[in-house]
Amino acid sequence: MKNRFSKYLLLLAISGLIYGCLKPLADNNTIYTKPPMDTDPAAPSLSPMESMGKIYLPEGYSLELVASEPMIEEPIDIAWDADGKMYVAEFLTYMQDINGTNENEPWSRVSVLEDTNGDGKMDKKTVFIDSLLLPRLLLPLDDRVIIGETYSNNFWSYRDTDGDRVADEKVLIFENDKIFKGNLEHQSANLTWNIDNWLYLSKDPFRYKWKEGKLIIDTLLDAPTGQYGLTQDETGKMYYSRAGGEVVALGFQQHPIYGNLEMDGRWADDFEQPWPIIGTPDVQGGKIRLRPDNTLNKFTAVSGQEVFLGDRLPLYGDLFVPEPVGRLIRRAKISNVDGKIVLSNPYDKAEFMASTDPNFRPVRVATGPDGCMYVVDMYRGIIQEGNWTREGSFLRPEIERRNLDKNIGKGRIYRVVYKGVKPAKVEKMLSLSSKDLLPYLGHPNGWYRMTAQKLLVLRQDKTIVSDLLKTLRGNSKGNAKRDEGIKRLHALWTLEGLGQLSKSDIISKTKDSDSRVSCAAIRLCEQFLKDGDQNVFATIKSLKNHPNKDVLIQVVLTSKTYANRDEAKLLIQEIVDLNPENEVIAVSSDVVTSDVENLKVKHVLKHPNTKNSIIRGYETFKVLCASCHGKEGKGIKDLAPPLVGSPRIMGDDLELPVKILLNGLSGEVDGKDYGIMLSLKGYDDQWISDVITYVREEIGDGGKTVNSRIVSDVRKKYGDREQYWTLKELGQSK
Incomplete structure (x- = not known):
């Protein structure tokens, strides 16, 4: 493949630093x-x-x-x-x-x-x-x-x-x-x-x-x-x-x-x-x-x-x-x-x-x-x-x-x-004054931008606030040599980290010429919307016809934080109707209801111990187990078998799923080899119990609870075993 180095340009910063900048190259398939x-x-x-x-x-x-x-x-x-x-x-x-x-x-x-x-x-x-x-x-x-x-x-x-x-x-x-x-x-x-x-x-x-x-x-x-x-x-x-x-x-x-x-x-x-x-x-x-x-x-x-x-x-x-x-x-x-x-x-x-x-x-x-x-x-x-x-x-x-x-x-x-581009000289920033760090917020290398912002936030030096505000209040789009928008973006977040952003500056930046800055400012409006600030919501509402889809998506996400849920829903629906072909706006418009809250309502009549076990099991399942078995337990092709309808999980033998979780599983499952299932014996008895309880209640059809005492008994019975189980050993082969 013949890549052409389009150009790299010198960018003079206030302090005399010289920066190199590259424009992306076109790629071909060779x-x-x-x-x-x-x-x-x-x-x-x-x-x-x-x-x-x-x-x-x-x-x-x-x-x-x-x-x-x-x-x-x-x-x-x-x-x-x-x-x-x-x-x-x-x-x-x-x-x-x-x-x-x-x-x-x-x-x-x-x-x-x-x-x-x-x-x-x-x-x-x-x-x-x-x-x-x-x-x-x-x-x-x-x-x-x-x-x-x-x-x-x-x-x-x-x-x-x-x-x-x-x-x-x-x-x-x-x-x-x-x-x-x-x-x-x-x-x-x-x-x-x-x-x-x-x-x-x-x-x-x-x-x-x-x-x-x-x-x-x-x-x-x-x-x-x-x-x-x-x-x-x-x-x-x-x-x-x-x-x-x-x-x-x-x-x-x-x-x-x-x-x-x-x-x-x-x-x-x-x-x-x-x-x-x-x-x-x-x-x-x-x-x-x-x-x-x-x-x-x-x-x-x-x-x-x-x-x-x-x-x-x-x-x-x-x-x-x-x-x-x-x-x-x-x-x-x-x-x-x-x-x-x-x-x-x-x-x-x-x-x-x-x-x-x-x-x-x-x-x-x-x-x-x-x-x-x-x-x-x-x-x-x-x-x-x-x-x-x-x-x-x-x-x-x-x-x-x-x-x-x-x-x-x-x-x-x-x-x-x-080829043809030497690594840049590494600048030492720790000893620089806060004022001398400011030009780095617009550096073409993102490592310098983030490092400068981090240092300024850690220092909490308020003497640079006026300089940061001057940068923020600009509205130039910049050019190929100088990305003014990215500098404003870092100025915005640096001011946030210093606790020096006014409501008026945030509102003003929601209409910045650079959509990256606009989106960040819209997000920063959420602190006011949560308290029901109608004036800030009016600003957010005024962006409903914005030509940039990233801005519209951010408006939708931010509107969901508004204390007046009815007004927020009306605005979100209007944006969805104005953009009927945009799937991201449609998906983002869904009002998120906590799965945990849903589980609490669903199992309200269960004993508190069982209900809490289901909720804890859900938190574990979605982070660890769902990556292989799928969010709904239907399995993922060639990766892990379905749990839905599995006799190993849903059967009357309460020790069986415990054995599998404690020592893992190898060999074929229902005629297919999915590789190794990891042993989870490093987790405690309650953790194992919670996962199995959630799966049996939410993915299966309920049945008897596998409590931590059962897990403890199985652990003691097979504590010396290091090998994975096979279904043949467990009497589950077909």
Whole structure:
């Protein structure tokens, strides 16, 4: 494929900073010549340079090695502080053998990497904090870094106070001593500072805001159904992924504060099919997940995604999703079709990045402060957690046959560069005054925009309010060299974070010339609408004929927060009638009634213990179980069997579903092999009871309750069993 670099332009900022800017390139369907397919490749460990030689990219792109073993080991995540120092989370205990021995020991760490000579390669490493249990939250603030560990719900702030790059201050900023007992792959991760100044996680129904050195918590309408990986576009719309449900991307139709909305047609045809360039027989789903050429036929391990917002590659605004089982990274073009977000693969049966090295395990993509793309390669043999590699699994013999368990303790970080475009110089921002940070709010690299906004909100420096208001009150659309709208958008949210937005400024910005600013201002009107402010509602109502569909959709979503529900419904219906062909407006217009409230009403006559168990079970089912079995329990083709009518769940043998949940299931179910069902024995007895009770009551036809005493008895009876059950063993084979 011949990509043409259209142009990159110099943009002079107030402080004299020079910024580079790229315009998107047109793509065609030719990406690279695929190598001959090796359907059953050997998996020897290669040096970084040897492995890089086996990674394929479109014409014009190339890789640079930033760091590798022995400097780093088992990297899972990266992030930069405001001075451009790279923090690396290292999972040192993750799957160090086929059984996951010592996986839950606190032997992992977060390290700081630095390029001291400016050659683009890290040459100095300092262990920032060690003795961690698989750190899965990593968010630099100012000179503090938020870190959270696996199984823990506590958030800690770490700081280096003496300049040696080693943390010597540890402060508990959010306390929740409840221990998460489920599998580590099903825990929240990827704490992200959104443009709205709230911090979001990949799956929990909570969000957090920094206030006076602590995090305060707020509850979302729905629990996001992501897994590992979370990113946002330039307006703050968030993109989740769910490996367990084989979902490349989800949650992007609307901001999570409005609940979950998934629509048909959100992916172009064949978007769900990955295109490896090497055989991938080590899949947890078994042969049903392999094409005849032994390549992965569905995404099964998506994680660590990023909407690329850098300015040194012609990829701005595209979504990149690592798939470590497929040894590839998917590029997704994000299209807005009358307000509906649609993802498509710009290449014909090919991927942006793919490797013929079986140990290439991309787990994270990130936008760097130099405007380039960074790729974290865990570089290892086994990528699946131990629950999927136990005796009786499809994976275990594959791992043993190919000696995949022998490659551990390595890891690489790459930089993707584009021909003729050098990575930008990394600016140091921590020591800048608040006034000097303001130009960065309009920087063409989104990393700088978000970092500057975050620093300004953390500082709470009110001396810059007049400058921010001056920026906000402009209305220029800008041009190819200067995006004035994006600068106003960040000025708006920075003022919100400083608590310095007046009602009049918010109302004024609802009619901004840039729809991104208009939508944000409309959303900010909700604080007044909830109190029944009629004047603000009149402003919202005046936008009912707006030509931009994104604005209309936001008007609909915001109107649903108005205290006067009857007036809100009339306005929403009028907008729907004016736009009869727009499916997003139609779907967004539905008034959301809490499923929990519906369950309370439906089961009002049941004993409070049973009713509460059903509700708790529902919360678990929709986040964990529905990703495989479907929201209504009807199953998902080739992924998990239906629960509706299942004799294993709905029968009179109350111990049977407990056995399956505690130890998992392998082999055929009703004549079809769905692969392994995960053991859930890490959860407590009440949790197991709640899930089964919900399924029997809501998906089945009721019957006797499976209470926690039954679960406890089964756990004691089969406590020593490590193997998955088969239906033959359970007396359920046909």
